[in-house]
Amino acid sequence: MGVKTDRRIAKTRDTILQSFISLISEKNFEDITINEIADRANVNRGTVYFHYQDKYDLLNTCIELYLNKMISATTTTDANGETIDLIQSSFLPVIRYFEENHHFYVSMLSNKGIPAFRExxxxxxxxHINVHINxxxxxxxxxxxLMTQFIGSAFVGVIEWWxxxxxxxxxxxxxxxxxxxxKRNQVIN
Structure with a gap:
């Protein structure tokens, strides 16, 4: 019985989150209401509040979820269970991650009410750069x-532009x- 309940809870949370993300693609974050999120998710207001404190909690959950996925896209595990950092050899895994999640990132980066996401x-x-910079x-x-801030801003700026x-x-x-x-600027070996 517990597993079924856990799946339902997870499904409801995900439905609310996806409804929130779709609303962000349509309007400014500040203009979104809990009622709209609930209507889009086909749940009542109380259900939204049961899972999330408010729309800011929902936003923070959303940000953490997608940025954790971004980090996961840059690592893999070898046969011994050791974590391998894919960024040491190519940016392609993280760029492909951005491509696969384009809809989410365009919504978050273009929504003026969400500077916290870019930050x-x-x-x-x-x-990450601070650990690996040459x-x-x-x-x-x-x-x-200064180098870390410069390179980080350049990387995020290019991704945002793209x-x-x-x-x-x-x-x-x-x-x-x-x-x-x-490589030209000797940021990586």
Whole structure:
């Protein structure tokens, strides 16, 4: 009985989340109401409040879910159970992830009421860069913090431009060109 209940709860939560995401693609976040979310999800207001405190809780859940998926797209596990960071050899896995989730990212990045999404994405990207940045060669003259912010902002800016402009280049082209720019600027080895 517990498994069935858990599945129903998970399905209801997911339905509410997907309804919220579809509303974000149609209107500004600030204009979305709990009633609209409930109507779209075909549940009552109380059900929405049972699962989420308010629309900000729903937004934060949404942001964390998709950014965690972004991180998962950049790693894999080898035969020994060790985590392998795919970003060490190519940006293609993460660019393909953005392509596969284009609808969500265009909604979040184009919605002026959600600056927290871009900020959180930038925070994740810069923390990853901070771990992997090459501070040798020409880069040793620079502050690691400044370099990390510069490169993180450039990466997120390119992804934002690519998504908001309907992906004018293939994922392979974007991945190769970004990789080349990072290599040229000695950000990666």
């Amino acid at each position: 959180r994405m930038l925070e994740l990207v810069t923390s 501070m040798e060669g020409n880069n040793k003259e620079y502050s690691k913090e 998504i908001l402009n309907s992906m004018p280049q293939s994922p392979e082209e974007v991945a190769d060109q970004l990789w080349g720019l990072f």
